[in-house]
Structures are given as structure tokens and as C-alpha cells.
Amino acid sequence: MCGIVGYIGQKDAYPILIKGLQRLEYRGYDSAGIALINGDTRTYKTKGKVSDLENYCEGKNISGSIGMGHTRWATHGEPNDVNAHPHVSMNGHFVVIHNGIIENYGRLKSRLKTRGYNFKSETDTEVLANLIEYIYLKGKVSADVAVRLALTKVVGAFGILVACKSENNKLVAARKGSPLVIGVGRGEYFFASDASPIIEYTDSVIYLNDNDMAVVTKDSLQLMTINNDKLEPKIQKLNLDIGEIEKGGYDHFMLKEIFEQARSINDTFRGRVSFDKQSLHLGGLYNVTDKLVAAKRIIIIGCGTSWHAGLVGEYLFEELARIPVEVEYASEFRYRNPVIYKDDVVIAISQSGETADTLAAIKLAKENGATVLGICNVVGSSIPRETDGGVYTHAGPEIGVASTKAFTAQVTVLTMMAVILGEKRKTISQEKYLKLIEDLTLIPDKIDKILSYNEMFKHISEKHKDSENFLYLGRGFQFPVALEGALKLKEISYIHAEGYPAAEMKHGPIALIDENMPVVVIATHDKSYEKIVSNIQEVKARKGIVIAIVTEGDTVLKDIADYTLEIPEVSEELAPLLTVVPLQMLSYYIAVLRGCNVDQPRNLAKSVTVE
Ligand code: M6R
Numbered sequence: 001m002c003g004i005v006g007y008i009g010q011k012d013a014y015p016i017l018i019k020g021l022q023r024l025e026y027r028g029y030d031s032a033g034i035a036l037i038n039g040d041t042r043t044y045k046t047k048g049k050v051s052d053l054e055n056y057c058e059g060k061n062i063s064g065s066i067g068m069g070h071t072r073w074a075t076h077g078e079p080n081d082v083n084a085h086p087h088v089s090m091n092g093h094f095v096v097i098h099n100g101i102i103e104n105y106g107r108l109k110s111r112l113k114t115r116g117y118n119f120k121s122e123t124d125t126e127v128l129a130n131l132i133e134y135i136y137l138k139g140k141v142s143a144d145v146a147v148r149l150a151l152t153k154v155v156g157a158f159g160i161l162v163a164c165k166s167e168n169n170k171l172v173a174a175r176k177g178s179p180l181v182i183g184v185g186r187g188e189y190f191f192a193s194d195a196s197p198i199i200e201y202t203d204s205v206i207y208l209n210d211n212d213m214a215v216v217t218k219d220s221l222q223l224m225t226i227n228n229d230k231l232e233p234k235i236q237k238l239n240l241d242i243g244e245i246e247k248g249g250y251d252h253f254m255l256k257e258i259f260e261q262a263r264s265i266n267d268t269f270r271g272r273v274s275f276d277k278q279s280l281h282l283g284g285l286y287n288v289t290d291k292l293v294a295a296k297r298i299i300i301i302g303c304g305t306s307w308h309a310g311l312v313g314e315y316l317f318e319e320l321a322r323i324p325v326e327v328e329y330a331s332e333f334r335y336r337n338p339v340i341y342k343d344d345v346v347i348a349i350s351q352s353g354e355t356a357d358t359l360a361a362i363k364l365a366k367e368n369g370a371t372v373l374g375i376c377n378v379v380g381s382s383i384p385r386e387t388d389g390g391v392y393t394h395a396g397p398e399i400g401v402a403s404t405k406a407f408t409a410q411v412t413v414l415t416m417m418a419v420i421l422g423e424k425r426k427t428i429s430q431e432k433y434l435k436l437i438e439d440l441t442l443i444p445d446k447i448d449k450i451l452s453y454n455e456m457f458k459h460i461s462e463k464h465k466d467s468e469n470f471l472y473l474g475r476g477f478q479f480p481v482a483l484e485g486a487l488k489l490k491e492i493s494y495i496h497a498e499g500y501p502a503a504e505m506k507h508g509p510i511a512l513i514d515e516n517m518p519v520v521v522i523a524t525h526d527k528s529y530e531k532i533v534s535n536i537q538e539v540k541a542r543k544g545i546v547i548a549i550v551t552e553g554d555t556v557l558k559d560i561a562d563y564t565l566e567i568p569e570v571s572e573e574l575a576p577l578l579t580v581v582p583l584q585m586l587s588y589y590i591a592v593l594r595g596c597n598v599d600q601p602r603n604l605a606k607s608v609t610v611e
Contacts, residue, residue, distance in 0.1 A: 001075070001609040002085075002099035003027035004180070005197050006068040006161045008171050009188025009218045013037075013067030014057070016190070020197030021050045021069045023245060026253075026399050026599065026606040027099075027193060028073025031084035035095045036064030037168050043095060045070075045084035049600075065218075066171065068161045068191070070097040073605040076105070077122030087126040089133035090117050093165050094143070096132070098125040099193055100157035100178040101610045108153065128154065132162065143167040144215040147174065151213070151226045157356065157609060159208075161191055174213040174226065178609050179354050179382060182206045182214060182221070184235055189216050194378065195238050196245045196397060203238040207380050239379070244396045252598045254400035254492070258584050259451060262444035264395040264405045265577070268412045269441065277437050280416050284373075288345070288389040291371045292417075293424045295345040298323050299338075299370070301330045301361045302349035303608065305403035305487065309375075309410035310349050311480035312576045316414055319573060320422035320436075330357040331611065333364070340368035347373045348390075349414075351398055351406035352607040353381025360611065362386050375413050377406050391417070400599045401606050402492050404584050407484060408447075408577055415440060415574065439570065443577050446568040450581045453565065457582065460547060460563050461589035464518045470495055471509060471519045471544075472583070473502040475532055478522035481576045485520055485583030492601045493591035502528075502535040515543040520586070521561075522579045525551040526572040536560055547586070549579050 003024025007013040017034050025032075032053040033045025042064070046056040050071060070085035077083035085097045102108070105124035108131055113119075117130045128150065136146035143164035151158070157177030164170075173180055173191055183190030183198035183205050190198045195205060206223070208214065212231065215222045223231040250256035272281055285292065292298075298317055300310035307329055314325040328338070330348070334357060340346070346365040350358045353376040362383065365372050374383045374390035377398065384390055393409035419436045422428035428436075464470075470489055474482035483499035490497045500509055502521065513519065519539045523532045533556060536546050540560060548561035551569055558564050567578040591598045 001028055001073045001605050001607060003071045003193045004068070004097045004099050004159060004161055004191065005193070006171055006173070006191030007188070008066045008216055009185065010065055011188065013064050014062040016201075017067050017069035018050065018054060020192055021053070021071045023196040024193055025050050025071050026401060028071050028605045029600050030074050030079030031072045031081070032070065033084045033086050034069040035067055035086040035163060036062060037066040037163055038064035039168065041095055041163065041165055041168065043086050043088060045081060045086065047080050047084065066163065066168070068095070068097050068163065068171065075101055075610055076124045083121045083123050085125060087121060087123060087129045089129040091133060091137070093133045093136060094129050095163045096125055096129040097161050098128060099159040099609065102128055102154050102158065103156035104154065128158070128160070136164070143170070144172050147172045148213055148226055148228060159193060170215060170217045172213065172215050173208065175208040176210045176226070177356065177359070180208045182208065182216070184221070187218050189218070189221060195240055199238060199240050199245070200242055204235050205238050206233045206235055209385070236380070240397070245399065252400065252588070254402050254404060254588055254598050257398055257400050257405045258581070258588065260396065261405045261408050261581065262448045264409050265412050265444050265447070267394040267396065268409045270394065272416060273437060273441060277441055278434065280420050280437060282391050282416060282420065284389050284391045285417070288371055288373060289424070291343070292345055292421060295323055295343065297341070297344050298325045299340070299344055299346045299365070300325060300327045300349065301333050301346060301358060303330050303355050303357055305407050305484060306349040306351060306358075306410060308480045308484040308487065309407055309414065310347070311483070312411050312477065313347070313414035313418070315477045315480070316418035316573060317421065320418040320428055321425050322427040323421065328361070330355065330361040334361040340365055340370050342369035344370040345373065346370045347375060348383055348387065349375045349410055350383050351377045351403055351410075353378045353383040354607050354609050356609050356611045359383060359386065375410055377409065399606070401601055401604050402488055402587070402598070407580060411577055412440070412443070415577075436571070436573065439574055443574060446570065446578055447581055450567055450578060451585070454585070456565060457585040458589050461586055461593055464545070465590045465593040467495060467516065467518050469512065469517055470497040471512065471517060472497060472499040473505060473519060473532075473535060474499070474522040475502045475528040476526065477572055477576050478524070478579060481522055481579050481583065482520075484580055485587070488584055488587035489590065491604060492587055492598050493594050493596055494602070495590065502532050505535060505538070510538065510542065513539055513542040513544040515545070518545045518547055520547045520549070520583065522549045523557055524549065524567060524575050524579060525554070525569070526575065533557065533560070549582055
């Protein structure tokens with residue numbers, strides 16, 4: 001939710017900021033702006049994308065070796081030029097960019113108004129800029145002290161960069177709840193919401209923790225807490241390849257990421273599947289294995305696609321390890337006073353590791369004494385730092401807003417966990433344990449095989465791109481996949497889509513079915529196969545259009561369904577890793593054919609760091 005980038009050094013800041021904003025645009029893209037400092041301070045901002053900002057800056061003075069940039073996902077105030085960041089304080093002393101929400105902005109704004117401040121925008125960020133300025137002028141303190149004191153008065157989440165007109169050789173950075181990374185170069189520093197804008201300049205980074213603040217000139221960095229305790233910066237090495245964050249010849253990041261899934265799942269396996277395929281090891285769980293094995297209950301929390309992965313996890317843990325599982329939306333869990341026992345194991349799933357609701361749910365679980373584990377993709381993000389243990393998915397950077405390879409990597413990790421637990425709890429036989437490991441390692445090649453049916457995905461998409469509604473049905477392990485398929489379609493193509501357990505169709509959704517309704521049914525060979533064939537018959541009897549995801553060689557459904565999309569033979573427990581792939585491809589092509597912006601769908605952002 002909003003991307004921030006900054007530079008202080010000897011180079012021209014402008015190209016570094018623009019490139020950085022392009023990398024962060026997945027975080028928000030309704031308006032963008034920059035501030036450049038070169039003796040004087042200039043801000044340029046506009047509604048629209050980073051490319052609109054570049055056009056806007058053409059012919060303007062873009063000099064300056066200090067600067068900051070912002071790409072916005074609106075929270076307070078509609079997307080327009082005025083609400084775009086940076087925000088300049090009323091008397092022009094401070095320039096601020098911000099990712100997060102100042103929850104008490106209303107009260108702070110009223111107080112500042114009584115002290116003569118007026119406001120141009122509707123944003124909470126302008127309130128912060130004015131608060132900093134008020135403290136600076138009234139208290140006659142330095143810029144960094146003013147920032148620090150202002151932050152002690154703020155309730156909410158922030159990742160901020162601040163520049164001061166009269167102390168124009170430094171930038172002040174601070175974070176609470178919204179991520180901020182500082183890249184350390186020679187005589188220069190870089191700032192960003194994630195490491196992607198920094199990687200081509202330096203691999204030495206400092207991840208700010210909550211309540212950290214850094215005062216940075218081109219030659220120095222002082223780190224402290226917002227309460228003014230001095231801190232020693234901890235420089236870490238980045239393990240990220242520039243190729244991973246570029247499109248690599250694909251039209252969209254989403255397509256690239258779908259096609260990367262064989263590779264990303266192999267990366268998830270790396271170092272975890274033994275060379276002889278006889279055992280699985282998840283190093284991040286070593287110190288909590290006993291708790292997991294003894295767990296009376298697992299609670300899985302997440303949002304969106306990560307929640308869907310959690311639902312697959314429920315089927316896996318219950319089937320293979322016989323541990324009862326509850327799957328909760330993090331946003332519901334955190335506010336509904338849930339019953340949490342000390343011997344519960346809570347697993348938080350998140351691609352970004354920064355989702356605000358998931359972080360708050362983790363906090364609640366910890367306060368209640370549960371053991372909390374994370375399954376995250378972004379290394380060094382907040383969730384892995386807040387949890388007692390966990391597993392990185394290692395899917396590599398996911399830039400497309402629609403989550404694809406992160407989902408299959410999350411499900412891969414959950415499968416490995418369930419298989420390990422099943423073996424340790426003796427709820428699966430040794431033979432089944434070995435078979436599941438063997439079958440898991442075959443998944444990447446099977447995904448590549450499914451992706452070779454590209455023309456079929458395009459053909460079906462062409463035929464049904466203009467439908468107004470879609471229904472997705474699945475049973476058992478395939479029910480969460482049906483939900484995920486519906487989410488993929490609606491978020492990038494804006495077609496209304498619903499996912500249902502197939503048997504529930506009779507309890508309402510069947511009323512929607514007519515000759516205009518495409519129904520995507522996951523009908524692979526498993527114990528519900530006969531039942532789902534009956535569900536398909538029920539759809540056909542009402543003239544619905546059936547797109548069936550079937551197991552290779554299925555002849556029954558070839559005769560009944562309007563279209564069949566095949567997946568290779570696979571055990572029931574691992575099938576979600578394959579059946580989701582055709583659904584991702586259908587969504588992708590339908591969205592492209594409808595002229596939608598696949599990687600940056602309207603109203604969405606990749607990482608939801610506000611509640
Ligand atoms: O980073 P997270 O996995 O915590 O994000 C959760 C959701 O915001 C995310 O999965 C969202 O639903 C995706 N856009 C789905 O494609």
C-alpha cells in the first residue's frame with residue numbers, strides 16, 4: 001500500500017527515484033510524486049502512474065542529489081494531484097512521503113487548525129508534515145528531533161521519509177508497521193519500501209524495525225528508536241537477483257510468474273527434500289517441531305489468496321496428520337475475541353509478510369501464549385520477524401498484484417509440513433510418506449506440461465471473455481482452488497465470479513445457471529469424482545456452459561462438458577498444485593482480452609499494509 005523511495009548521495013537522484021518507483025508501482029498506482037533537493041526543494045506530483053509523473057516532469061528542473069518519491073494507493077482522500085505525495089508543510093519547511101495510516105489524524109488536524117494551520121489535501125500525511133513543522137518552529141529543535149517528537153504523538157502505521165528545507169543535507173526515515181529498507185552504498189544511501197529499487201546499486205541493507213528512526217546524510221547514518229535510544233545499525237546482505245524483478249520477455253509479470261511456477265516450486269524444495277528423496281526437512285521449524293507434533297489444534301490465518309492456501313492446508317493437516325485445523329481470515333480473527341489456547345499452533349500465511357491484518361492477528365495470538373509460525377515469501381519482512389519460527393516459500397519476488405506462484409509455493413510448504421507431521425505422528429505409513437515425497441518432486445514438470453496447453457486457454461478465454469458472471473465449483477481439496485480461481489478472475493478482469501463447494505450449488509447458486517453462465521468445475525480423479533460428475537450433469541441440465549478441469553485420459557467428461565482442460569495424474573492431496581494452474585491461465589487471458597491492466601488491477605495494491 002504505497003511505495004516509497006529515496007536517495008542521498010552524489011548522483012542525480014531523479015533517475016534513481018523514477019526507476020525505484022516503477023519497481024514499487026505494484027504497491028499502489030493511483031498517483032505519484034517526487035521531491036528533489038539541490039539547495040532548494042522542488043516537488044512534482046500528479047494523479048496517475050509513474051509514467052504520468054515522468055511526462056509531468058518533462059522540461060522541469062529535475063536536478064538534485066537528494067530526493068524522495070512516492071507511488072500512492074489512496075486511503076485518505078481520492079486519488080488526485082493534491083492528495084498525491086510528497087506533502088509539504090504549510091510554511092514550506094518540511095517535505096514528507098508516507099506509507100501507512102495515521103489513525104489519530106483527525107484529532108491532530110483539529111488541534112493544528114486551532115494553532116493556525118490550514119490544509120490543502122484530505123490526507124493524513126499532510127497532518128504529519130504540519131505536526132513536524134509545528135514542533136520544529138515552536139520547540140526550536142532540529143529537524144530530526146521534530147520528526148521524532150511528532151512520531152511519539154502519532155497513532156497508526158508509518159514508513160516515512162522526511163526532508164527539511166533549512167537542514168537540506170539529510171533525510172530522516174522512520175517506520176512503524178510499514179516496511180522500510182535502507183541500502184548502504186559508498187557515500188550514498190538508498191531508501192525503499194522493499195529491496196527491489198536498491199538491488200542494482202548495493203547488496204548491503206539495513207531493515208528498519210518498528211519504532212526505528214534513521215538520520216542520514218550522504219556520509220553518515222545514525223539509528224535510534226523513536227524514544228531516542230541509540231541503536232547499532234545491523235547491515236545485512238541481500239540475496240536477490242535483478243533478473244527476478246524484471247519481466248524477462250513476458251507481456252506481464254503475472255504471466256511470467258505463472259510460467260515460473262515449476263522453477264519456484266523447485267526453489268521451495270531446495271535443501272528441504274533430501275537428495276535421495278527419502279525425507280523432508282524444514283529448518284525453520286526445528287525449534288518448534290515438538291510443539292507442532294503435540295498440537296491439539298492448528299489455527300491458520302491469512303488474507304485473500306494466502307487464506308485460500310490456508311484452506312488447502314486445513315485439508316492437508318487433517319487428512320495427513322489428523323490435527324484439527326481452523327482457518328481464519330486475519331481481519332476477522334483479530335477483532336472477534338477468539339478462543340486461543342497456549343498449546344495452539346498458529347500459522348500465519350502471507351506472500352508479502354507485511355499484511356496489516358495478519359500482523360495484528362499474530363500479535364493477538366502471541367499475547368494469548370500460542371506458538372506462532374509464519375509462511376512468507378519476502379525475506380526479512382515483518383511477519384518472519386514477529387513469529388517463533390516458520391518457513392520461507394522462496395518463490396522469488398512476485399510483482400503482479402494477482403498472486404500466482406506465491407500460492408503454489410505456500411501450498412507446497414503446507415504440504416511438506418503436513419507430510420512431515422503425518423510421518424512424525426504416525427498418521428501416515430512410511431510407504432505413503434515416501435510416495436508423497438516422490439510425487440511432490442514430480443509436480444514442477446507436471447505444471448510445465450499443463451502450461452503447454454496455452455492455445456486451449458486462449459481459445460476458451462476468447463469464447464467467454466464477455467460473460468458477466470462465472471461460477472467455480474470444487475469438492476474436498478478442490479474447493480479452496482475453486483475459491484482461488486474465482487478470486488483470480490474477479491480481481492483482474494472485473495467479472496463477477498463466485499467459488500462454491502460443488503454440492504452447495506443446489507442450495508442457492510443453481511438458480512443463477514442458464515445458457516450464459518460459464519461454470520468452471522474441478523473434476524479430477526479423486527474420491528468425489530462420481531459426485532462431481534453428477535454436479536456437472538445438473539449444470540448441463542440447466543444449459544450452463546461447463547469448463548471442466550479433468551485428469552488426463554478422462555473420457556466421461558469429454559462427452560459431457562463443453563470444454564475439458566487436462567492435468568496429469570496426481571494424488572488427491574497434491575492436486576491443488578496443478579488444478580490451480582489452468583484457472584490462473586484462464587483469468588490471465590480473459591483479462592488481457594478484455595483490455596484490463598493485468599498487473600495493476602484497479603483499486604488494488606500488492607501489499608495491504610492498512611487494515
Ligand atoms: O501478502 P499477503 O499474502 O498477506 O496478501 C494477502 C492478499 O492481499 C493477497 O493474497 C490478495 O488477495 C491477492 N491480490 C490475491 O491475488
